[in-house]
Amino acid sequence: MSQGNNGFSRRDFIKQSAIGLGAVLGGSSLLAACSPKSEGGSAAVKGGKKVTSCYLPITDATPIILAHELGFYKELGIDSERPVLIRGWAPMAEAFMAGRFNLTHLLAPIPIYMRYSKNFPVKVVAWDHINGSAITVGKESGIKSYADLGGKQIAIPYWYSMHNIILQMIAREYGIEPVIQSKTAPLSSKQVNLFVMAPPDMPTAIASNAIDGYIVAEPFNAAGEVLAGGRIVRFTGDVWKNHPCCVAVMNEKDIADQEWSHKVIQALVKAELWALNNPEQAAHILSKDGSKYLPLPEKIVKRAMMKYDLETYGPSGTGAIKHPEWNARRLSYEPYQFESATRHMVEMMKQTRMDGDTSFLQKLDPGRVHSELMYTAGVEAAASALGGLTQFAAIDPKQPTVREEIISI
Template sequence: MKESGLASLAAAGIGATAGCLGGGGGSGPPTAEIGYIPITDASPLLAGYANDHFADHDVDVAEPTLFRGWADLAEAFLAGEVNVAHFLMPMTVWMRYGDQLSGDVNVVAWDHTDGSALTVRQEIDEWADLGGTTVAVPFWYSIHNVILQLGLREKGLTPRTDSSAGAVADDEVNLVVMPPPDMPAALANGSITGYIVAEPFNAIGELEAGGKILRFTGDIWRRHACCVVVMKEELVESQPEWTTDVMRGLVDAQQYIRENRSEAARLLSDAESGLLPQGPEPIDRALTHYANHDPYLESGAIQHEEWDVERIGFYPYPYQSYTEELVRRMRETRVEGEDAFLEDLDPSTVADDLVAYDPVRTALKDAGGPPAFDVSEDNGYERQETIRF
């Protein structure tokens, strides 16, 4: 299957009709069938299973199923093979409103905040050096592609999504979609000059592929969502109490990771549960290694130290302002394939329609509200988006 997924899912017959599958069909609560990509973005879902946070709220959960690429996970979700999954937030917009899919998709929580970076070869010292090169993104509809292209335009570079169009000019950057696990090796062998992706593949790029961080995405768009937790709308509406209990387990798992980062890294790594196939070192680096690391400040990978963010943060509530701004930014972002549907989307309507707020808001309140995550009550459910280079 082509990793961009822009036509292959529809060609496989996965679309609006799949919304009736995979959840809520019986009279009792379903088993949570979790699908995930092996990245730290999935940590709350995985810790919720491995550490029994879901079980603590009487949620029966099967062992999570790992998928190597986003298109494979999307196909499984839309076909009903999994009923709880994490997806790139822009993917959920495409899955629900794209002309080829129109899937039965609800965002029910943020899985995490930030947690991504642009990793490059050692000879790249600034964005301008990317001109004439190839950079990998994990999916066309990703916050990574949005932020990368925002930065390229800022630096006078033109993103190109058609790799068959001939030589790349010095003021162009060729973008290709690549599964995250393949990115460090591609960087090391020189087939790409950089990649922008979730952790721990930036940490792996630093530790094993001779790469370095050019910029953290959370230092450009403050506390942005990357991956979000998704269920079928049919399941959310037919099983509201079960959905809220899943959210309670997720919130507990996020709190556990925030308070026990190195322990969580080991729990999820191949040293213990093996839910993430990486070793403890890169996962721990992804969860802990940030503002206290002076070279990031000196190199410019971090330029807004005053934002007081982390390499990866955890907060479950899906801000409406973020969804609205994301839809606006997606209209400016080039993708391969048909994206005309974006022009017809009203950002406020998408924020109301795509996201189910009540279950996670109830779960967050039960856990102590926003202050339990060091977020003030005033900013816990509303905020203004900050995007700055």
């Protein structure tokens, strides 16, 4: 693959982003990511706690990154360390649960697993963003639409993810059975094999034809397009309108200190509002050409955050956008945790095949999950201080904390 104008080649991409599946499940990544500087995440600074956070190299981490990088914590009198890069969901969740960090972002279903399977006192303090994911397939995969997923090998970032939920919703609609098995095992034309892969590995996997496609957060769909010759067949936000994906989380004990926790949440909410209004600048800061939080150049991160046109993705393009009337964005921002979305996510999790023991899901009451897991008071206070929720994407001015979930496969 030839180099673009920025001189960033496929070879560069492979060198900087390939990390191996061991990083998703291996403990060594956890040890490497948690430097002595980040241990004791609630250390006192100027009479209060310092924000110690971690992130995966995806655009979902934008609020946590920008709140530190733009000095929003400092404006509120809180010190913070630069967010620490961790390369897999499992080691990041383990680091948070071990108390190495007092703030992180997680795939929205992971806190449900933490609280109700592991009895960990996690709280979701804000949605990090809405939309921001897609299904990308290899140029030799033979996949032109969802109907072609049968008989294919598709990577997901984690079992407890909106990506797994949405992909299986689609598969069921087309009469395709999701299975979890070895990639060498026989697969019928009415089955799709799912497996976990670290997001940075995905574009190189379709470039080498090791897999047929993947569903993941940005910027790895944009990277798949530009660096691996991939094709986006559907944006997840065009299936589930303005769905949550990653969420910001804290331990209940840290939330109890509301003088501190509400300021942290306000900084996150302000960062979301800034990113919503300044996507080009946000892309630069996150990129390899800016503050180097993501392993990709500004050109690709900007595409991941902003490119959502019908010429490329409409009916005459890849077909990734079927609902232009929704006026959605490829990636957008809205911090409030809607109960309707929590309820639907819990119900969909009960129908979603995952590896491991998921029996605890069947006992969950969606309304109880929302009331116990979602801490909305911080977002409400922050939004009020910053001018109201209606400044954010997809908010009904008449009922800013109520919405209807719209899903169309």
